[in-house]
Amino acid sequence: MTKTKIGLGLASLGRPEYINIRPHQNIDKSAEAFRSKTKSVLDEAYKNGVRYFDTAPSYGRGEEFLLDWHRSRGYKDVVLGTKWGYTYKANWELGYNGPHEVKEHSLSKLREQWKYSKQLLSALKIYQIHSATFDSGVLENKEVQRELMSLKKDYGLIIGLTSSGKAQTEILEAAMRIEVDGEELFDSFQVTFNLLEQSTLSVLKKAKDKGKLLIIKEGMANGRVFPNKHFEHYQDRYQELIAMSKKFQVGIDALALRFCMDLVEPDYVLSGAGNIEQLRENLKAHTFELKGDDLHQLQSMAVDVSDYWEERSQLEWN
Numbered sequence: 263m264t265k266t267k268i269g270l271g272l273a274s275l276g277r278p279e280y281i282n283i284r285p286h287q288n289i290d291k292s293a294e295a296f297r298s299k300t301k302s303v304l305d306e307a308y309k310n311g312v313r314y315f316d317t318a319p320s321y322g323r324g325e326e327f328l329l330d331w332h333r334s335r336g337y338k339d340v341v342l343g344t345k346w347g348y349t350y351k352a353n354w355e356l357g358y359n360g361p362h363e364v365k366e367h368s369l370s371k372l373r374e375q376w377k378y379s380k381q382l383l384s385a386l387k388i389y390q391i392h393s394a395t396f397d398s399g400v401l402e403n404k405e406v407q408r409e410l411m412s413l414k415k416d417y418g419l420i421i422g423l424t425s426s427g428k429a430q431t432e433i434l435e436a437a438m439r440i441e442v443d444g445e446e447l448f449d450s451f452q453v454t455f456n457l458l459e460q461s462t463l464s465v466l467k468k469a470k471d472k473g474k475l476l477i478i479k480e481g482m483a484n485g486r487v488f489p490n491k492h493f494e495h496y497q498d499r500y501q502e503l504i505a506m507s508k509k510f511q512v513g514i515d516a517l518a519l520r521f522c523m524d525l526v527e528p529d530y531v532l533s534g535a536g537n538i539e540q541l542r543e544n545l546k547a548h549t550f551e552l553k554g555d556d557l558h559q560l561q562s563m564a565v566d567v568s569d570y571w572e573e574r575s576q577l578e579w580n
């Protein structure tokens with residue numbers, strides 16, 4: 263059985279609006295309500311054995327909520343991960359009319375965001391470039407790479423990057439070649455992988471063979487794996503998923519996460535649960551295993567990588 267653990271990501275807990283296929287109506291979207299909900303989801307996760315927590319400056323108050331919870335609980339066995347490179351712009355404004363997060367992979371942004379994130383030390387172990395792309399220039403930015411190597415040396419951090427988009431494979435290939443003073447910079451990759459987007463399977467195997475730490479994100483395709491009338495072209499897949507979820511007596515969320523665990527065997531698969539109920543359902547992925555024909559059937563659900571990311575770019579924030 264794979265040793266993959268479920269980690270908890272704070273993307274939907276730290277801010278009132280995020281990608282939601284089914285908009286959340288009738289929930290209290292005040293910052294105080296989110297603070298208190300996040301605390302209870304973190305407590306529930308810890309109680310159920312979750313030890314890895316993933317956040318970012320652009321997840322609204324995600325870093326602050328995680329920091330407060332961590333300070334108040336004082337658990338010594340948690341592993342925290344955060345990122346740098348995206349700034350949260352929506353300022354908790356509901357219906358914000360603009361990009362909620364803006365990317366900037368400069369040395370000054372790294373220094374600015376590190377000033378806050380370093381408060382998560384010493385539980386902070388994984389520090390990642392948030393959504394590295396060829397366009398952002400960060401894979402060629404020597405001064406940023408030197409600074410990251412200094413943080414790695416000074417604080418014993420695992421330096422990683424997260425990837426999105428159809429060029430994930432090429433980004434990981436390029437990142438694995440980056441060295442500072444003859445030492446590989448990146449030891450961790452957080453990658454989008456799920457039933458619909460499986461294009462990185464071989465590069466992930468390669469990274470695993472090189473001993474890199476692997477984290478899978480968006481394992482539920484932002485909610486697109488759940489039967490939903492918005493996505494006409496997935497209706498056949500939905501029928502198969504419903505049948506398989508009956509067979510294993512778990513929800514499609516647990517099936518989707520388990521698929522990543524058994525196919526990729528990463529260190530962590532992230533739950534993006536937005537509340538305790540979703541978290542409990544997601545954690546059922548720990549209770550069974552997928553192999554043989556079931557795994558093959560799920561592997562056959564992948565879609566064309568360009569189509570996947572084109573559709574991802576159209577998903578609404580609400």
Ligand SMILES: NC(=O)c1ccc[n+]([C@@H]2O[C@H](COP(=O)([O-])OP(=O)(O)OC[C@H]3O[C@@H](n4cnc5c(N)ncnc54)[C@H](OP(=O)(O)O)[C@@H]3O)[C@@H](O)[C@H]2O)c1
Pocket residue numbers: 270271272273274281282283284285316317392393424425426452478479480481482483484485488513515532533534535536539540541543544
């Ligand atoms: N570039 C990056 O570095 C990056 C990008 C994205 C994510 N991440 C990380 O990965 C984590 C997970 O990603 P994600 O949340 O974006 O995507 P995801 O895990 O693919 O999708 C999570 C969504 O699935 C739905 N869901 C989960 N459990 C459910 C259940 N039991 N029943 C029904 N719906 C359920 C919820 O949607 P509803 O909210 O609609 O209910 C939830 O928001 C994030 O928290 C973050 O830490 C990193």
